[in-house]
Amino acid sequence: MPEQRRRGIYLLPNLLTTAGLFSGFFAIVSSMNGRFEAAAVAIFVAMIFDGLDGRVARMTNTQSAFGAEYDSMADMVSFGVAPALVAYNWGLTDLGKIGWLAAFIYVSGAALRLARFNTQIGIADSRYFQGLASPAAAALVAGLVWVGVEYQIDGSTVGIVVALLTGVAGLLMVSNFKYNSFKELNLHGKVPFVALLIIMLIFVVVATEPALVLFISFALYALAGPINTFRSVDKVRLEDVVGDSPEEDADFVREDIKAKTKESTKEEEPK
Template sequence: MTQSKRKGIYLLPNLLTTAGLFSGFFAVVSSMNGRFEAAAIAIFVAMIFDGLDGRVARMTNTQSEFGAEYDSMADMVSFGMAPALVSYNWALSELGKIGWLAAFIYVAGAALRLARFNTQIGIADKRYFQGLASPAAAALVAGLVWVGVEYDVNGHDYGIIVALLTGVAGLLMVSNFKYNSFKEVDWHGKVPFVALLAVLLVFIIVATEPALVLFVVFALYACAGPINTFRSVETIRLEDVVGDPIDEDADFQQRNEEKSPSEKNPADKPSEK
């Protein structure tokens, strides 16, 4: 009689996911106490843990359905609720309905983005993200708050601008704009020695003004999606911006399969050579 498989969860990847969840929760609590710099930094820390848990799970062969679901729920807190509440507490609370609506647009966009991502695992083009990834959107909002605190800016004085950026970040997450995922980069390959010097230079630049540099980087990345999309299509359609994108190749294949054998073009038959 074989022994039944022991039930449980893998500790290491879920521990990293929990650390990311804690960072997002800490960001919310810090913003409620007026510690906006700590709140913004905590969101960036959550991004680090979010990037580690999946890679550690693959490296240690500890992937599981529980881990995937837990990671998605943790992302909703760290990159959905936390950035919206930090932005609201810093700059949007005095705008009334406009303020909380802008924050809600961001939260709804993050929820829809994560739901769509989960349903497209295994079928989406790994080279691109469809819509702005929720960690990048969170970094954009948190980076703005961090820059404002760094330069002693009163967020309530620029509430409309913050509301606009927060709402746009939420809409970009549910858009069809193509964003490079950088998953095709060979991280195991060899690079010239000068590449290491370039990496060191990047670290030095980030260390000098981390808030400003990170905000500019993620702002440029947010703008790259529309640029990539507009450059890759000849005529911009509504499906290229929002909604269900039309896959012309799949549509052609479906129509071709519905034809009777006599209607099919002989050139469509597989080669017998």
């Protein structure tokens, strides 16, 4: 009698995902209570948990379809809804319709970005992200709020700037700009001793002015996508900026895989 497979979920990676979800929810509640610095920091904490859950799952061989779907739902809260509401509560309320429309552009961009990412798993070039990743976009918006609070800037006085950056971050997520994923970095190999010193210096720089340094870093990363894309093409087309061309390529890859699978199945059938 075949052994019955036990039903359940893996605890450790899903526990980390839950911690990231809690951080995103905490950011929303904190912004509603006027604690914008805590809200911004909570979004960065959610980024840490988001980076850990997938790596822990791969290291412990505990990947699952449930974990992947749960991670997407948690990312939508932590990097989609939370940054938009934090930005809205801090600097967009006085703008009326423009304020909540800018926040909605960000939320819808995050939802579309995550949906597109899920449909391209296994077929997209792992070296690059198509569009700004939602954690990076969340860091850009949260970093602006954190900088504003750190330098005692009233969000309502820079509402237009907050609206522009929030809306642009949402649009960058659904763009076709290529962003380095840094997944090709070999963290298991040996590096020169000076690399450790450079890492220490980076920690020191971030610790001196964490809000400003993190915001500038993610702002530069957001600009790197358009720059990399425009440098890699001879003539800029609409498909290089936005459009469904990459999705059509993905559909072609899927159909090609299905066709090859059918051919191999036919070859294996007894004649």
